[in-house]
Amino acid sequence: MTTLAMKSGAVVLGGRTIWRDASFRIEPATVTAVLGPNGAGKSTLLRVILGLVPLSEGVLEVLGREPERGNRRVGYMAQSRYVDNLSSITGRDYVGLGYDGPRFGWRRDPKKADVVHQALMLTGTASFADQPLRTLSGGQRQRIALAHATVFRPELLLLDEPLAGLDLAAQAEIVDLINLIRDSTRAAVVVVAHDLNPLAPIVDEVLWVARRQIRSGPVSEVVNERVLSELYGHPIEIIVTPHGRRVIVGLEEEFAHPHPHGHDHTDELGHEHFAEFYEEEAQ
Amino acid sequence: MSLLQLLSTTFVQNAFYAVTAVSIAAGAVGYFVVLRRQAFAAHAIGHVGFAGAAGAVLLGLSPIVGLLVFCLGAGVLIGVGGAALDDRDAVVGVTLTAALGLGVLFISLYSGYANATYTILFGQILGVSNDDVLLVALLSLAVVVAVSLTYRPMLFVSVDAQSAESRGVSVRAMSLVFMALLALTTVVAIQVVGVLLVFSLLVAPAAAAEVLTNRPWPAMALSMGLALSSAWLGLLLGVWLGGPVSFWITALASSAYLYARVRAAIAARSQAAAHA
Numbered sequence: 001m002t003t004l005a006m007k008s009g010a011v012v013l014g015g016r017t018i019w020r021d022a023s024f025r026i027e028p029a030t031v032t033a034v035l036g037p038n039g040a041g042k043s044t045l046l047r048v049i050l051g052l053v054p055l056s057e058g059v060l061e062v063l064g065r066e067p068e069r070g071n072r073r074v075g076y077m078a079q080s081r082y083v084d085n086l087s088s089i090t091g092r093d094y095v096g097l098g099y100d101g102p103r104f105g106w107r108r109d110p111k112k113a114d115v116v117h118q119a120l121m122l123t124g125t126a127s128f129a130d131q132p133l134r135t136l137s138g139g140q141r142q143r144i145a146l147a148h149a150t151v152f153r154p155e156l157l158l159l160d161e162p163l164a165g166l167d168l169a170a171q172a173e174i175v176d177l178i179n180l181i182r183d184s185t186r187a188a189v190v191v192v193a194h195d196l197n198p199l200a201p202i203v204d205e206v207l208w209v210a211r212r213q214i215r216s217g218p219v220s221e222v223v224n225e226r227v228l229s230e231l232y233g234h235p236i237e238i239i240v241t242p243h244g245r246r247v248i249v250g251l252e253e254e255f256a257h258p259h260p261h262g263h264d265h266t267d268e269l270g271h272e273h274f275a276e277f278y279e280e281e282a283q
Numbered sequence: 284m285s286l287l288q289l290l291s292t293t294f295v296q297n298a299f300y301a302v303t304a305v306s307i308a309a310g311a312v313g314y315f316v317v318l319r320r321q322a323f324a325a326h327a328i329g330h331v332g333f334a335g336a337a338g339a340v341l342l343g344l345s346p347i348v349g350l351l352v353f354c355l356g357a358g359v360l361i362g363v364g365g366a367a368l369d370d371r372d373a374v375v376g377v378t379l380t381a382a383l384g385l386g387v388l389f390i391s392l393y394s395g396y397a398n399a400t401y402t403i404l405f406g407q408i409l410g411v412s413n414d415d416v417l418l419v420a421l422l423s424l425a426v427v428v429a430v431s432l433t434y435r436p437m438l439f440v441s442v443d444a445q446s447a448e449s450r451g452v453s454v455r456a457m458s459l460v461f462m463a464l465l466a467l468t469t470v471v472a473i474q475v476v477g478v479l480l481v482f483s484l485l486v487a488p489a490a491a492a493e494v495l496t497n498r499p500w501p502a503m504a505l506s507m508g509l510a511l512s513s514a515w516l517g518l519l520l521g522v523w524l525g526g527p528v529s530f531w532i533t534a535l536a537s538s539a540y541l542y543a544r545v546r547a548a549i550a551a552r553s554q555a556a557a558h559a
Binding site: 069084089104149 | 318431432433435436438439441442443444445446447448449450451452493494497498499502
C-alpha cells in the first residue's frame with residue numbers, strides 16, 4: 001500500500017502561497033530526499049504531513065487516511081537546533097518521552113522500558129543512552145533522536161535536517177543508520193536535507209521544493225539540468241564527479257541568500273516572470 | 284527563653300508548617316524553571332508580586348490577595364505572549380518593569396509605614412498567621428499535585444517542543460500551565476523569603492539538583508529535599524542564632540548550589556585525568 005499520496009496540494013500561510021500543484025507518492029521502504037533552498041517550504045511539507053498545517057487545496061492521504069496530529073504510525077525527528085541539546089536529561093529518558101511523553105497522569109507503563117530498549121538497540125545507542133544529552137557528540141545525539149522518533153516503529157519516518165551540523169564521518173554514520181532503519185522496519189523515510197550527496201547512496205526519490213513548486217521523481221529525473229533549469233528559469237549545470245557526486249552550478253546564490261518571503265509576481269509560474277524576478281534581484 | 288521553648292511557640296510552628304509546604308512546591312516547580320531556563324520569568328513574577336502586594340495593602344486587603352491576582356495575571360501574560368511571540372525575554376522584561384512601576388506608585392500612595400514594603404521584599408516568615416498557613420499549605424498541595432500530573436508532557440515540551448507538538452501536545456497550553464504553577468509557587472514562596480529572595484527556594488535547590496543528577500524524577504526529589512533542608516535549617520538558625528530567616532535560607536540554598544558545582548568540577552577534572 002502506498003504510504004503517502006499528495007494530489008494537487010497547496011499551502012497558503014498568512015496569505016502567501018508556500019507551494020502549489022504538488023502531486024507525488026511515497027512508497028513503503030523507500031528513502032525520499034526533500035531538497036531545495038532555505039525557506040522554500042521543506043519543513044512546512046513535513047508539518048503538513050504531520051497534520052499541523054492544513055492544505056489549502058488538494059488532497060493528502062497519509063497511511064490511507066487524512067493526516068492527523070499525534071499519529072503514532074508517523075515518526076518525526078525535529079531539527080537538532082530546536083531540541084534542547086544542553087539538557088541534563090539522559091538519552092534514555094529522551095527516547096522514553098517519545099513513548100509516553102504526551103501522557104498526563106501518574107500511571108507508569110510497564111511496557112515502556114522494553115520498548116525504549118528496542119529503540120536503543122535498533123539505533124545502536126544503548127552504550128551511551130544513560131549519559132545526559134549535553135555530554136553527547138552531535139552524531140550520538142542524532143542517533144538518540146532517531147531512537148526517539150522510531151520508538152513506535154513508525155511506517156512513515158520524517159527527518160528534518162538530520163545531517164545538519166555534523167562532520168562528514170558522522171553524516172555517513174547517520175546515513176547508514178537511516179538505511180538500516182528503512183531496511184529493518186520497512187518504513188518510508190522522508191529526509192529534509194541541504195545536500196543530496198551524503199544521502200545519494202540510499203535515496204530512491206527526490207522532492208525538490210523551490211519557487212513555490214515541488215518536483216518529484218527518481219534522482220536522475222529531478223536532479224538534472226533540464227528540470228532544474230526549467231524550475232529556476234535560468235541555466236543550471238550539473239557536474240557529476242567520477243565517484244557519482246553531483247555538483248550543481250548556478251544555484252549558489254539561491255542557497256547562500258534564501259528568499260523566504262517570495263515575490264508575488266512569480267505567482268503565475270511563467271518563465272518570463274522568473275526572468276523578471278532575477279533581473280530585479282540583480283539590481 | 285530556651286531554644287526548645289522558642290521552637291514550641293505558635294509563630295515558630297506556623298513558620299515551620301509554611302516553609303515545609305512552600306519548599307516542596309518550590310523544589311518541584313523549580314526543577315522545571317531550571318530545565319526550561321526560565322529563571323528570568325521566575326524573577327519577573329516575583330517582582331510583579333511586589334506590585335500586587337503593595338496594591339492590596341493600599342486597598343486595605345491582605346497582601347496575598349494582591350499577590351495572587353498580579354502573579355497569576357503576569358504568568359498568563361508571559362505564558363501566552365512569550366510562547367506565541369517567540370520573544371520571551373522582551374515580554375518578560377516589559378511585564379516586569381511595568382509592574383515594578385506600579386509597585387512604586389502604590390507604595391508612594393500608601394501613607395502607612397514602610398514596614399509592609401520591607402516584609403514583601405524580604406519575607407516575614409515568623410509573622411505568618413494561622414489563616415496564612417492554611418492557604419499556603421493548600422496552594423502548595425495544589426501545585427505539587429498539578430506538577431506530578433503534568434510532569435511527562437511538561438518534560439517533553441521542555442526538551443523537544445517540536446516533537447511534542449507533532450505528538451499532539453499543545454506547547455502553548457503547557458507553557459500556560461507552567462506559568463500558572465510558577466505564579467502560585469511564587470506567591471507562597473514570597474510568604475517565606477520575600478520577593479527579592481524567591482530564587483533561594485525556586486532556583487538554587489533545583490539548579491543544584493540538576494547538576495548532581497541527570498534523571499528527572501530523582502532530580503526533582505533532590506530539588507525538593509534541598510529546598511526543604513535549607514528552609515528547615517534556615518528557620519532553626521534564625522530562631523537560635525538570630526538574624527533574618529530569609530538570610531539563612533538563602534545562604535544555605537546558595538551553598539548547596541556552590542557545593543554541587545564544585546563537586547561536578549572536581550568529578551570532571553578527575554575524569555579528564557583518567558582519560559589522559
